[in-house]
Amino acid sequence: MPSSVMPTPRKGDGRQSPAAVSAVRLRKAYGDKTVLDGIDLAVPAGTVFALLGPNGAGKTTAVKILSTLITADGGQAHVAGHDLAANPQAARAAIGVTGQFSAVDGLITGEENMFLMADLHHLPKREGRRVAAELLERFDLTEAAKKPASTYSGGMKRRLDIAMTLVGSPQIIFLDEPTTGLDPRARHNMWQIIRELVSDGVTVFLTTQYLDEADELADRIAVLNDGRIAAEGSAEELKRLIPGGHVRLRFSDPTAYQSAASTLREATRDDEALALQIPSDGSQRELRSILDRLDSAGIEADELTVHTPDLDDVFFALTTAGTPDKTKEDVR
Structure with missing residues (x-):
């Protein structure tokens, strides 16, 4: 494995963690437009990994490939130890995905949304109801459980969305811009949920355009620009790349x-x-x-x-048009 994708220890942990998600030279193009141009990624188990980049950088495409929604044109990827090309079904069984847009059905209640997910995971009826009740309570949705999801606030819908994702007890969760459109209080509530998931051993692969979110949550950050990884490291390591400190x-x-x-x-x-x-x-x-x-x-x-420069400085320095290849480096 190339040194640029070697797993790194979690904050405060001197031990190496196995990679929950890894990609080597991952490529994807739509016609003559190259969206991912040979990216390498490694996400240690039990950590939060944030993928940053401007609109059109390829963040959502990367998530779609790694969550088996689309296939790559080249390269290799493993999720939860499973080769996505050889055994995508096994990878699907280990992951949960919360996309940019809520998967909540507003025409039915929050509880019914949870029951639907339990059915999709083929849980026995009694087990499904137990899991649904526990998750609704965990995400502070018990009181609203029997109300139509269309009446929920944005933050409540997001919490329900993640609760639905957790019905299958995934090892790895892909969160594609999970706090877009939420007010500051709802965003902070979502951050706390993410921290709790990781403390339970879940690996979180996060894409976001909110730099403070990545700074607050991520053990490791990769900056994606024009289909390539411009830099990767902890927030503090990335900040040290930029002059002005x-x-x-x-x-x-x-x-x-x-x-x-x-x-x-x-x-x-x-x-x-x-x-x-x-x-x-x-x-x-x-x-x-x-x-x-x-x-x-x-x-x-x-x-x-x-x-030291903040992540805003890092983002603008690494994602401007024509960023030279010499900025591409691993600061592990």
């Missing part, structure tokens, strides 16, 4: 400030605030180097802050 040192003692300015000659001075700004990627190695230089000179700063 710096360390700011503030002093209360003017003498210490002047001494530090003499020691750190590359720093930009702010004489009024008694502050120095040093270009930095925010890495531990660079911070240690700065502090060691101050320590050697017998200087102590009163305040140290690290400023």
Whole structure:
């Protein structure tokens, strides 16, 4: 397996996790339009993986291929250990999919939507009713269960949609822009649901255009641009790819400030605030180097802050037209 798609440990876990979803050189074209141009992906089990990209970048196409809704034109993909080309049915049994548009039937009640999913999964009637009741309670929909789903708010429909997806106890859930159109409270509720799913051992493959959502939830993020992976890593790793990061040192003692300015000659001075700004990627190695230089000179700063670009900066830098190939890198 190429190094660019090696599984990585989950946050706070020193062990390697097996890949729940993997793709190597995955390709898809519609006519003369190449939508996916040989992408590599690896999603460790029990993590949240976010795929970012502008409209038309190929995010939904990637989800459709990995969830067996369409076939790839080239490359290999495995989901839950199953080769999608050789055994798509086995992969389908291990996954759940919540698309951009709700699969909820508004003409029937929330409870009836759940019963319908239980029937589609061939659950015995008693088992189906038990599972439906448990999931409706888990997603705070018990009170509305017997009301037509057409009367539900957007957030309630989204919760019901995910509850329906969970009827089959999937190992892996694909969430394609799950919070589009939701108000801030409903979005935060959805985030909590996603965290709870992962804490239960479910793997979540998330596509989103909300950068704060990826920053908040994802263990690992890939940025898709023009059918290719422009960069991949944790949110913090991606932020360090973009110029503009710096360390700011503030002093209360003017003498210490002047001494530090003499020691750190590359720093930009702010004489009024008694502050120095040093270009930095925010890495531990660079911070240690700065502090060691101050320590050697017998200087102590009163305040140290690290400023790094945010995911908005990353997104705009990596998804502008004509992004050069040299930006494509794995920052594992």
